[in-house]
Amino acid sequence: MRTRFFPILAHVLAIIAVAPLLWILISALKPAEDVFSFGWPSSWTLDNLQYVLLKIPMPRFLLNSAIVAVIVTVVALFFHSMAAYALARLRFPGRGLIFSGIMSTLLVSLPVILVPLFLVAKQLGLLDSYAGLIVPSIFHAFGIFLLRQYYLNIPRELEEAADLDGCGYWRRYWSVILPLSRPVLASLSVLFFLANWNAFLWPLTITRNPDLRVIQLGISGMQGQYASAWNLILAAAVIAAIPTVVVFVAGQKRLVDAMKTTGMK
């Protein structure tokens, strides 16, 4: 009795949890006049999706987001893994200090430093540019922390073999450590991609030029322009959400592993 009850409850709650997302997907496929009809649509249509893809610079928004998210992810993984390798494996004066310095930045979130960060970006001439969207988004301590934890568990012997072969530190990092960290890099790339694809506040702050608009800015901007054309707003929201759901489903296991580590020690 009890053993039956809880799994059934879990399934029911799970359906309730995803219901809003499903409802939006269904509504985006309804004809404009039916968007508020409460029930299964009498007819399906792709007009809404087609309209936002053709009449609104949606492809441009998507391209901008893809460029930013991919570059930030690749560069961040590269920098973070280098830093993590040094912190996990090399001995040097000031290691503890640098590590705790990096960790202390974990407490700082974007909304807190938004105003001064904007001033720094302005001084560096990063306003209204791809560089402005990309460069400040790269640096975050979380990835360094996670990679360091991972590298601490790679057996030293593997590296020592490379040492005996006369490899320098760069070769050891590049040909021994980096290939071994594929799983953790895959987890982090899912996380980083999602975070940057979904970024809104920083692009809102740093860009004015409509050509630089990322997807989240694009769809939030429709609120004003297409105030009550909910069929179009929903279609745009669905298009913005599809890549994240696809990445989640594809990288689910990896994402969950990385997320779990956040809560650990």
Added chain:
Amino acid sequence: MVTTTAPPRPSAAVTRPRRPKASMTKKRREALAAYAFLAPDVLGLLAFVALPMVLAFGVAFFKVDGFGNYSYVGLANYKLMAHDDQLWSSLRITGIYVVTFVPLAFVVSFALAMLVRNHFRGIGWVRSAFFLPNVVSLVVVGLIWQFLLVDKRGAIANLLAPLGLGDVSFLGTPSLALGTYVVISVWFLMGYQMLVFLAGLKDVPKELEDAAQIDGASAWQRFRYVIWPLLRPTSFFVVVNSTIGAVTGLQAFDLVYVLTKGGPARATSTVVLYIYEQAFTFNNMGYAAALTTVVVAILVLCTGLMFAFTRGGRFDED
């Protein structure tokens, strides 16, 4: 260095002078390599996290006009705060948000974690379903709920109509909007916190629970005296993390910006939204920087208090 007094043991004399020198250079090479590996990230974090943090405290003493001209005004920005009613109201709103969101999210995500802790048919899909809202962006979340909550015609109004609640305007009524925002935030974040709890629950040895059960402990007693104490570090992490998120996380900006723009009648104007408005709508950069320092101070104080109260989540006595 090589020619200094020879060590008494002749056997070691040959290798001794050389070894320190060799390891010195090896040490230096290692250190240099380490600094080179660290340089990109450390410089980036200095420029884009540490410098802004320090800068906030500097800019707070200036008035910055629309053209970026700075003039020193001393403590004027801080004195302004005393009479800024909107600031106090947004601090109050963030406070209410924290004390409702944090416990609610805690209870919901913990309950979900207990629910999906042990294997059953379809557990994979159930876990993913709870996490899925966290995958889409906060902008999309805001748009989704705006649509669902459209007055009278939205899906929620349709659902509640049989209960006679079809006319309630959840986002348009000042007294309801904040609560609505809390519930949507919980929906968005419960899956993430559930995963954190699941990771913590993994560390609770099954044998301990089984032993308690054999000793005749009820389900509640097993929870109260076995699971709960062992889960304290995780609980502490969740509380600190979600408090910080509630005050300064993206959920405090993106979501309200899209959902309500801080309205109606500023009922959902969080502190970070207010700072953003001061900086980028009214161009009061100096004042916004001063407000930033206040939020940082509050946050440091809160986390400090939580650590002090719980001794870092250990709760040794009980």
